[in-house]
Amino acid sequence: MIDTQDFNTRLERLQTALRERMRLRGRTLEAQLRRAGRRLPKRQRRAGAIVLGAQDWMAHPKLARVLDISQVNTAFADLHAHLDGIDPKEDRKTAILRLLGGMVLNLALLVVLLVLLMRWQGAM
Template sequence: MVQMPDIESKVAAVQDLLSEKFGVRKRPLPKMLQRTGRRLPRRMHARAQVLVEAQRLSANPKLAQMVDQAGVARAFDDLTAHLDAIDVADRRKGAILSVAAAVAFNILVVAGGFIFWLWWAGYV
């Protein structure tokens, strides 16, 4: 049988990691998962749902006996390993570089169009 404090500590650890890595505010775990959206892979959402379900079941003493302790531990380990591997600085650099690349591409397209227009009008 899984103890309620054990599940609560695991859920709290996952909530801390989600707020640290994705910048979502601390709320109940289902709401935080909803806020992370597609930034968290589908497989990790499924692992987090195991924790949510275990938390829900452990609130009732009779239903707490139905919680699969090994499954909860495996889901917690997988989820924390994935979240620990996320590098926030690298994600931020990637986002900045992506925006910079889009702006540079747009400038090149406009400049190319302007040069083509100059050539077509006979100025070049």
């Protein structure tokens, strides 16, 4: 059987890690995982579902005794291992570079289209 206090502490640590590493807001773990969506790999989404299910079962004393401790521990370990590998600064830098790259590509396409339009009109 999992100690309720220990489980709640682990939940809080997981929520803090999601908030700090992935910048996910939300009052509950369920809200944070919903916001994460596809930013989490499929395996971590499944682990999050296991943790959420365990959270529901921990609210009921008889169900808490039947809960598979090893599966819950593995789910917590999976989520923390993934979150520890995320660098928020690197993610921000990557997002900015992707945005700038997209802008440059769009501007280059616009220039090409303008040149083609000018040639077609006979201005060049």
